[in-house]
Amino acid sequence: MAPKVLVSDKLSETAVQIFRDRGIEVDFEPGLGKDKDRLLEVIGQYDGLAIRSATKVTDKILAAADNLKVIGRAGIGVDNVDIPAASQKGVIVMNTPFGNSITTAEHAIAMMFAVARQIPEASASTHAGKWEKSKFMGVELTGKTLGVIGAGNIGSIVIARALGLRMKVIAYDPFLSEERAAELGCRKVELDELYAQSEFITFHVPLTDKTRNIMSREAIAKLKPGVRIVNCARGGLVDEAALAEALKEGRVAGAAFDVFAEEPATENPLFNLPNVVVTPHLGAATTEAQENVALQVAEQMSDYLLTGAVSNALNTPSVTAEEAKVMGPWLKLAEHLGSFIGQMTDEPIEAVNVLYDGMVAEMNLNALNGAVVAGMMRASNPEVNMVSAPIIAKERGIDISRTTQEQTGVFEAYIKVTMKTAQRQRSVAGTVFSDGKPRFIQIKGINIDAEVGEHMLYSTNEDRAGIIGTLGRVLGENGVNIANFTLGRAEKGSDAIALLYVDEAVTPDVVGKLQDSGVFNAVRPLRFHT
Known part of the structure; x- marks a missing residue:
């Protein structure tokens, strides 16, 4: 049975014809996106949904979208799509980041x-x-x-x-x-x-x-x-x-x-x-731009529905179906490592090197590098995806390189990301255990074993007594529950770090109280899309 696509916003007839020419059944109803009740009623029939900005793809719409596989946004902004809900539903969200x-x-x-x-x-x-x-x-x-x-x-x-x-x-x-x-x-x-x-x-x-x-x-x-x-x-x-x-x-x-x-x-x-x-949000309102993004989204959606090829996706990497089965946990790890670097760095990044050790060095390194860079750049630009991130990084003068090596050490494979700015160099490494869960295994050259959670807290200090007590007391007094607590140090009396997995976001007020305690060199809350 041919895939079926609903176009619920105004797309050009040329774009609609692309679907038809490639053997995809398409319903072109450009006013439907504004009728939430009607969209909710019919969305379950479709494999794909092509939109502009008028259609609001809410969690309620997605809950009713039993057959939906891909949402294509003709344009860059996806404020009108609930991406976490789409991800949970297994729906790929694509945009056209450079068309306008x-x-x-x-x-x-x-x-x-x-x-x-x-x-x-x-x-x-x-x-x-x-x-x-x-x-x-x-x-x-x-x-x-x-x-x-x-x-x-x-x-x-x-x-x-x-x-x-x-x-x-x-x-x-x-x-x-x-x-x-x-x-x-x-x-x-x-x-x-x-x-x-x-x-x-x-x-x-x-x-x-x-x-x-x-x-x-x-x-x-x-x-x-x-x-x-x-x-x-x-x-x-x-x-x-x-x-x-x-x-x-x-x-x-x-x-x-x-x-x-x-x-x-x-x-x-x-x-x-x-x-x-x-003016009424006319930035992308030219005939050329509207046509460009419409044609792009029709081609991208058709490619995915017919061949499984993924491009310009905001919530999934550009890899084949076969690769995704093996690479899924490693792609998530790569994104987490990049996100750690991005959230820890306030100054311009000059260079990033990604080291692939062991069996991971045989995987699709373009996709893995894309995941690292996307995770890094999403700290400042949530609209970046795994395709556009390396392009944007290059435009901003960031040198992205990668290194591969045969297995070393106790892990069958690991990824290490090293970032360089004019002032400092920072590194973080991680692996995937047999349970499929990513772990941080090294930060700043200090070995750790930390599970990745949505909300985390990172701190640095000189190795001395009382650090655990201060963290536990301040977080406890402010209602922040600790799910996992990892410590590491270079050697006795030298640099030490703590990485905590907590149940809720650590507010700036709590961070300030930790900093005011006088025992930490730095305290930073982190968030990861798990």
Whole structure:
């Protein structure tokens, strides 16, 4: 029986025809995604679901999707898909991460021009029969300093376009190396310096715990007077109420926003201000981009449903079905090792080496390397997948290498990830035991045996008495239950570490209490997608 796909949002007829041409039965109902009850009623009939942003794939929808094998999102953002629920259900979630990059970058440049020259207000005034030439005095972009927050795929395109406009470009990105910045033609700076020097600022980062409210009220107070702010990335990056106040006071000269903290945005503190340009999330809204991502998602879904090939998946690696049977636990381990490195590192990563020892060295190392890099980069960009992660890492100047060797030591196989920054080198190793569960076996050269849990706590200290007691007391007093406790040290009286598997997330307040105890060199909560 031929696979059956539902297209519940607006995709091009050409994309729909791709399914038909490849022998897949397809129902094209572009308005169905907005009817939650009807979608819930019919979803059980389908092997695949092709969507844009209108369809909300909730855990309730997934619970009813008894035959669903793949969800394809034509575009990059998957906020409208419950990925953990899809993973639990065994449904692959794919996106098209690079199909609308140029379009989004061009919209940011267009918005920059619009706010610099007050084009929307001047257009409305002229349409109204007025001729207020002296009212709309703008500024040139040439020679101005543009601060780019996020120098990944879209940000790098914006940088290239801005340099073509003869702007001076500075950039902030935790993963941007000095070498990659030089290649792009910009200067790498810290966030406070970017805020203080930029005459225009544009955002090109995803919304994560680290980037949420990255331009806070406090940050707005640090901005160079007369700056203009452009956000075509994600709502929630900027404190919109605080920015509105700064615009009214004249400390910020203008703003151009395509995205908002609450969407659809029918009201917002930025609305109806004379020096603000707003558009309804049009970043990817060009004919070319919409066609590109539609065609890509149709091809990807068809490949998977007909041959089992996986590409641009957010919740599964790009491997064959045969490889997945053997590699599954090792792929999970590789992701955990990368995630550990990513969560432990705040400065730009220059290089990563992955060592494969024993039988794991004979596996699909491209997929394993992809899992390591994806785990590492998801700490700052949850939209990264195992296909796009190595590409993004390369764009940011991170040297990814791998080494293989025959079995050494007591383990049949293990993976070791070593990360290098300008300031330090850090390593973590792990293996998979016979029960199929990943374990951390070494951190900073110190041998341990730690089960991986969703919530963990890592600490370093000088080896001395009382560490276990302090950890147990502070966590216990704050209601954090310890599931597993692992200690290790280099040698008596030297560096020591602790890695705890706990039942719930350790809050910043509890971390602060541990740090204030005076016995730890560092304390960091970790989270792993188990």
